[in-house]
Every structure is written in C-alpha cells, then in structure tokens.
Amino acid sequence: MSAALLTPAEMARADALTIAAGTPGILLMERAAAAIVEAIEAAFPDAVRVACLAGPGNNGGDAWAAAAILQRRGRAVAVFRLQPPEKLSGDAAIAAQAFGNEGAPLAAFRPEAFDLVVDGLFGAGLSRALEGEVAGMVDRLNADPVPVLSIDLPSGISGLTGERLGMAVTATATVTFFRAKPGHWLEPGRSHCGSVTVADIGIAPVVLDAIGPRTFANEPALWRDQLRTPADAGHKYDRGHAVVVSGGAAQTGAARLAATAALRGGAGLVTVLSPSSAVLVNATHLTAVMLKRCDDRATLTELLGDRRLNALVLGPGFGVGAQARDYAEAVLASEARLVLDADGITSFAEDPAALFALAAQAADRRTKGEAAMVLTPHAGEFKRLFPDLAAADAMAKPETARQAAARARSIVLLKGRDTVIAAPDGRAAINTTGTPWLATAGSGDVLSGLVAAALAQGAATFEAACAAVWMHGKAAEMFGPGLIAEDLPAMLPKVFARLAAG
Numbered sequence: 001m002s003a004a005l006l007t008p009a010e011m012a013r014a015d016a017l018t019i020a021a022g023t024p025g026i027l028l029m030e031r032a033a034a035a036i037v038e039a040i041e042a043a044f045p046d047a048v049r050v051a052c053l054a055g056p057g058n059n060g061g062d063a064w065a066a067a068a069i070l071q072r073r074g075r076a077v078a079v080f081r082l083q084p085p086e087k088l089s090g091d092a093a094i095a096a097q098a099f100g101n102e103g104a105p106l107a108a109f110r111p112e113a114f115d116l117v118v119d120g121l122f123g124a125g126l127s128r129a130l131e132g133e134v135a136g137m138v139d140r141l142n143a144d145p146v147p148v149l150s151i152d153l154p155s156g157i158s159g160l161t162g163e164r165l166g167m168a169v170t171a172t173a174t175v176t177f178f179r180a181k182p183g184h185w186l187e188p189g190r191s192h193c194g195s196v197t198v199a200d201i202g203i204a205p206v207v208l209d210a211i212g213p214r215t216f217a218n219e220p221a222l223w224r225d226q227l228r229t230p231a232d233a234g235h236k237y238d239r240g241h242a243v244v245v246s247g248g249a250a251q252t253g254a255a256r257l258a259a260t261a262a263l264r265g266g267a268g269l270v271t272v273l274s275p276s277s278a279v280l281v282n283a284t285h286l287t288a289v290m291l292k293r294c295d296d297r298a299t300l301t302e303l304l305g306d307r308r309l310n311a312l313v314l315g316p317g318f319g320v321g322a323q324a325r326d327y328a329e330a331v332l333a334s335e336a337r338l339v340l341d342a343d344g345i346t347s348f349a350e351d352p353a354a355l356f357a358l359a360a361q362a363a364d365r366r367t368k369g370e371a372a373m374v375l376t377p378h379a380g381e382f383k384r385l386f387p388d389l390a391a392a393d394a395m396a397k398p399e400t401a402r403q404a405a406a407r408a409r410s411i412v413l414l415k416g417r418d419t420v421i422a423a424p425d426g427r428a429a430i431n432t433t434g435t436p437w438l439a440t441a442g443s444g445d446v447l448s449g450l451v452a453a454a455l456a457q458g459a460a461t462f463e464a465a466c467a468a469v470w471m472h473g474k475a476a477e478m479f480g481p482g483l484i485a486e487d488l489p490a491m492l493p494k495v496f497a498r499l500a501a502g
C-alpha cells in the first residue's frame with residue numbers, strides 16, 4: 001500500500017499507534033530530522049549558511065532537531081523561531097533544548113543572508129490562514145531566490161486539501177514522513193512542494209491496517225496487474241471490443257480520437273458506430289478501427305446483444321439531447337460498461353437522478369455490484385450532475401468525487417490539473433502524471449478512449465479509470481511541449497514500454 005496517502009488526522013493516528021507501540025515521539029522527531037538533513041546533503045550539498053525557521057509545534061521541533069544535526073556537521077546554522085524555546089512543549093521543547101542556543105525571533109530573519117532555508121513553521125497542525133508577521137515573512141521568503149526545503153508540507157498548505165490557507169511557502173523540495181498526504185498531490189499544494197521525498201522514520205506499515213486509508217496516489221501499483229498485454233491474451237478478442245458512438249457529419253473527430261486511443265490503449269478491436277449522415281466521413285478516416293451504421297436505439301441494443309462488445313464511449317461530439325439519454329439507457333441495460341463523457345453527461349443535466357438510477361440497476365446486475373459506468377466530467381460538467389457537491393468548495397476534491405461516486409453508483413473521474421478518480425466504495429486516487437499541455441481540444445476524448453480500452457481488457461472499473469488517467473498524463477509528459485490531442489495515442493507504445501520497464 002505504498003501508494004496510500006494519509007490525511008493529517010490519519011498521520012497523527014499513525015504517529016500515535018507507533019508511540020503507543022513503544023517508539024518515543026522524540027525518536028520519531030530525531031528520525032524526521034535525520035531524513036531532512038539527508039535530503040539537504042543530497043540536494044543542497046554546498047549550502048553553508050542555513051536558516052531553520054521553527055514554528056510553535058512539532059513541525060518546529062523537526063526544524064530545531066535538524067538544526068542541531070546540521071550544526072554538528074559544520075554548517076553555519078541559525079534558528080529563527082516564532083516562540084522562544086521556553087514556550088515550547090513536548091518533543092519540540094526537547095529538540096529546542098538540544099540545539100544549544102535559543103535562536104532569534106522570526107522577525108530578525110533575512111532570506112538574503114542564507115544559502116538555504118528550512119521551513120519548519122507549520123505542517124500537519126496548520127489550522128488557519130497564515131497572518132501577521134508570519135505572512136509577511138513568507139511573502140519575503142517567496143520573493144527571494146534562496147532555495148527552501150519544507151518540512152512535511154510547505155507552511156500554509158493544507159495537508160488534507162492542498163489548498164493555500166491565506167498564503168504559503170513555495171518550496172524547492174519537501175520532505176514528508178511515512179506516507180505522502182493528499183495536499184502533496186492536490187493543487188495548488190502540489191505546485192508549492194517542489195520535489196517531494198517520503199522518508200521512512202520507522203513507522204511500521206502495519207498501522208495502515210488499523211487506519212484503513214481510502215485515498216491513494218494514482219501509481220501503476222494500483223492497477224498494473226489489471227491490464228493485459230498481447231502476451232497474456234491469446235488473441236484480439238481476449239482484449240475486448242471497444243465501441244465509440246460518433247456524432248453527426250460535422251462532429252466526427254471526437255469519436256475518432258476516442259476510437260484511436262482505445263485501439264492504441266490496448267482494446268483488441270474497436271468499432272465506431274456512426275449515424276448514416278456521417279458514415280462516409282468516418283469511412284474516409286478509419287482503417288484498423290471498424291465502422292458500423294447506427295441511427296437508433298433499437299440498432300444499438302441489437303449490436304450490444306453481441307457481448308463481445310464490452311465497453312462503449314458515449315458523448316464526445318455526440319450532441320446533447322434525448323438520443324444521448326436513450327443510448328445511455330440502452331448501454332446500461334446491456335452487459336457492456338459505459339464511459340459517459342461530454343455531451344453524454346450534459347444530456348442528463350436536467351435529471352441526474354435518472355442516470356444514477358440506470359447506473360445503479362446496471363451495477364446491481366454485476367458481480368459484487370461493481371460500477372458499470374465511468375463518468376468523466378471536467379469541473380463544468382461535474383457541476384451539471386452534482387451542483388450541490390460542486391458548490392461545497394470547502395470539501396477536499398477526493399471527498400467531493402467520493403460522494404459523487406456513491407450517489408451515482410459509478411466511477412467518477414473528476415478531471416482537472418489534479419484529476420481525482422473515485423469509486424462508490426470510497427476509494428479515491430489522485431493522479432500523479434500530466435502536463436498543462438493536456439488542456440487542449442480533444443484531450444478528453446482521448447482519455448475516454450483509454451478508459452474504454454482498459455474496460456475492454458476486463459480491468460475492474462475503478463482500476464481501468466485510474467490506469468487510463470495515468471497513461472494519458474504520462475503520454476503528455478513523454479511528448480512534451482506543443483502537444484495536441486492527436487499526438488497522444490501515438491505516445492502509448494512508449495507509455496507501455498515505461499510500464500513494462502517497471
């Protein structure tokens with residue numbers, strides 16, 4: 001479960017369970033400090049003058065403890081603290097006593113006088129926006145080019161939501177302990193962390209059994225075993241048959257982007273279902289992707305009677321209206337799993353509950369009640385189906401997606417700079433790949449195709465969505481700047497090679 005993310009409250013539980021099992025808290029702090037110093041030795045070997053900023057709690061305690069080690073190793077260390085050591089308590093007080101001098105008030109700190117700043121102001125205990133002298137100091141620190149290493153979290157970033165509380169330190173690197181937190185992967189926290197190191201400080205993974213984390217970093221460990229390569233599968237039918245429904249003659253590109261992605265993503269076969277008005281248009285562009293005429297629900301239902309057609313994308317370029325609702329109902333009444341995107345989502349804006357009821361019926365027919373549908377909304381589409389959840393902006397994004405998934409009895413793939421995938425059973429994964437270049441026309445169509453590819457191969461619905469999101473982002477990373485949607489499917493072979501390399 002190395003991909004598990006712990007909320008600050010869950011992390012405090014991990015601490016408490018470890019301390020209760022016999023590890024003194026001060027030992028955890030000393031190990032945290034040792035990990036901080038190790039990261040400094042590795043990333044900032046030439047930093048001679050080091051400022052350690054110490055807050056009022058144990059985040060500060062980590063900073064005092066790290067300062068003591070750095071000093072013993074010959075670096076010129078100065079501690080600037082929010083409170084004098086005598087005001088500290090617990091492990092932080094012990095760490096401050098061990099430093100040797102009482103440091104200086106934070107107000108005396110001048111970033112320009114140092115080669116490196118260690119940010120130990122606030123971590124998991126941040127409970128409100130930075131204000132007063134601390135806010136002013138963070139402003140000055142961010143305006144100075146001096147590199148910053150943040151302890152646990154950049155001060156000002158919520159470990160739970162990744163939000164900036166007022167303002168936050170922008171770090172060059174962050175060292176956290178035992179497991180990363182959602183705030184390390186959710187924006188804007190992710191952009192404030194710099195490179196994140198997760199240090200082992202002797203907390204036994206067995207504590208996770210008692211904590212039962214439900215939030216994960218979306219890494220291949222979560223789903224790699226659910227993808228099938230030709231080596232595993234005997235012949236193309238073993239990797240399923242994905243179907244994409246095309247829009248009319250002037251809106252066929254989105255479906256073809258999804259279809260090409262589904263084929264590149266590993267579906268054994270892919271078919272575009274096209275209205276008569278667009279058959280010629282589609283026919284001129286398709287080669288390995290097959291083409292069938294489909295003008296009405298009866299035809300769709302008949303085609304899906306062939307259970308080899310086991311995954312279907314509906315929405316990209318399809319058009320908003322009754323036919324989209326009809327088709328969604330037909331797919332959810334079949335054995336195929338549905339990827340509902342774009343116009344398919346918007347078509348249910350007037351009556352989301354109708355869609356959720358269809359999805360629930362489909363899930364009830366599946367083994368273990370597994371979700372039969374993946375919804376792939378961006379924030380705007382999400383708001384159309386879940387207006388109340390979209391309005392609850394204090395809620396962490398994983399929680400928002402989780403509640404939507406439970407309500408829709410579907411996997412909710414909530415797209416954004418930090419895409420979150422959530423399942424009705426409460427699992428949520430925060431994506432770890434991608435570039436800003438993905439914000440380009442057609443990128444979502446490709447993603448829907450990749451989800452269908454994983455579904456076609458038989459992956460469980462949650463894992464299929466996670467795999468698709470990870471590969472979509474990795475393809476963009478590997479392509480680099482200048483990306484357009486058409487470039488993405490062609491990058492999949494390199495993504496598969498990366499996955500095979502482990």
Ligand SMILES: NC(=O)C1=CN([C@@H]2O[C@H](COP(=O)(O)OP(=O)(O)OC[C@H]3O[C@@H](n4cnc5c(N)ncnc54)[C@H](OP(=O)(O)O)[C@@H]3O)[C@@H](O)[C@H]2O)[C@H](O)CC1
Pocket residue numbers: 011015028029032055056057058059060061062121122123124125126127128129130131151152153177178201
């Ligand atoms: N296993 C581990 O992860 C370990 C983590 N360690 C470190 O401990 C911190 C968490 O320490 P904690 O004391 O719980 O909290 P902080 O140090 O982050 O915050 C200290 C107090 O600051 C006050 N506070 C919160 N927000 C603000 C603000 N905006 N302005 C001013 N003061 C603020 C708050 O106290 P209040 O009573 O004022 O609410 C906090 O309690 C963790 O991040 C790790 O770095 C262990 O040292 C090693 C093991």
Ligand SMILES: [K+]
Pocket residue numbers: 059119120121122123150151152153154155
């Ligand atoms: K910090």
